[in-house]
Amino acid sequence: MPVEVRQAEERSLAPVVWVAGEVISRHNARISAETSGTLTWVAEVGDRLRKQGVVARIDAEFLKLQLEEARAKVKQVASQRGFLEKEVRRLQRLAKSNNTAQTLLDQTEADLSAAQADHASARARVRQIEDRIRRSEVRAPFPGIIVERFMQPGEWVDSGDQVVQLLDTGNLEVRAMAPLSTLPFLKRGMEVQLQARDEQARGRIRSFVAAGHTASHLVDVRIDPLSAEWPVGKTLRVALPAAAPRKVVVVPRDALVLRRGGAAVFRVGEDGTAQRVMVKTGAAEGDVIEVQGDITAGDTVVVRGNERLRPGQKVRIKRADEPPPAAQASKWWPG
Structure with a gap:
């Protein structure tokens, strides 16, 4: 039976805890008037402004x-x-x-x-x-989009009155509230995994408050997304370290075969047969996951075709340039 394989590896991984996160803007301000008078013009909701662009005009x-x-x-x-x-x-x-x-x-x-x-x-x-x-011309302190108007043209405004809310959509971060137990393992610049339904991305911890909130006992963590372009308000999950890193054996996630009896990995023996090895899973990172069992670094494990394998079944390792079975059949199709 043709299968695709990869090698088990040894890596330094840390157990993680998944916490809720939200995409927020680093600049989100209610812009106020700095003098008194009658408003003659106010930017519309949805208007995009450059830095120092006019937000409102006062007579x-x-x-x-x-x-x-x-x-x-x-x-x-x-x-x-x-x-x-x-x-x-x-x-x-x-x-x-x-x-x-x-x-x-x-x-x-x-x-x-x-x-x-x-x-x-x-x-x-x-x-x-x-x-x-x-x-008398109220200006934007940073580039952004108008998300709300608090005053309308024709209204009287005093110095300090809020006129609009301005949101910077080009300078985003993820805010996560983490358990206090994660604090010893958080580091600035550390890369973490972000997940929003079927979307996955990486982020880098920019800062965190080195103390838990008095009421919630949670740590405020701020993360810069490295690749994904999510809108403000997007909810997601963040994987944060729950313990110190340790050396573990990892296999690709696709190597796992999940059954009622637990998780297993098919290892290809020296005789070319499939050997089912029951494992327990641990920490994960990207497309690999820790496995605990009779699997060592360097073992050849099946990542494609393992769903139909039986213990002791002979396997044939597919070449990297080998076409799929349908393509092979069409190659010999008469005509």
């Missing part, structure tokens, strides 16, 4: 009028300052020849100092209003 007409007034005030104070600077220089020249009173010079210098302070204050006022006008 800034009154602020623009205030800015015109503040700039005019700057010009007025600058003119007064310029006059006093000239007057101080004139009085200083006169004071050298004793042609003016010292008190008049002192008073003019004091007026100039006050004018200089007023000038600085007026310019600061202009910058403050310009900043408020810039803040």
Whole structure:
């Protein structure tokens, strides 16, 4: 009987515990207004924004009028300052020849100092209003998609009021809550297995809180997916180490034959016959699984065709380039 085979191997594996996980965004924020006013425009749910893209606009007409007034005030104070600077220089020249009173010079210098302070204050006022006008456009702190609107155009908004919720769909991670017993075996950068129904992928532990939550006694673990592209909110299972790694014998998962009496592996003997070996399974990693029984590293085990094998049955190991039986039959089909 033709079969496909692989070699049993010795590997360093750790027992795992499967815990629930969820795909979340690393950036998920409720964006607030930074100034008060009437909303004139708000991004729609589903809109995608770049970093610093406009999320909402607040009516800034009154602020623009205030800015015109503040700039005019700057010009007025600058003119007064310029006059006093000239007057101080004139009085200083006169004071050298004793042609003016010292008190008049002192008073003019004091007026100039006050004018200089007023000038600085007026310019600061202009910058403050310009900043408020810039803040009338609410901008995205990171790229993302609008998932909810809390305010509508035409509504009054105060500084600090939430306007929209922004979700970064390009910067995702998996969050898993693990038993406290796994904490000694977790390491940053460790690769772990992720599973969502029939989909499997690998992930790398980015961080974890090195203490259990007070109420749940669970550890918050954050994992970066390495290959799968799952949406936010996707639930999955995460395999985390439950003990220190140890040397074990592993075989491909396809080598297992499951029956009511337990799990078995068919080993090909030196005489070319199939030998059924009862085993117990342990830790798994990818497409291999630990087996405990009369199987050693280097044994040849059957991975295809083992479902129909009987103990002691002669087998023929298929070549890697050998076509399937249907293809072999068609090769000799007459015509």
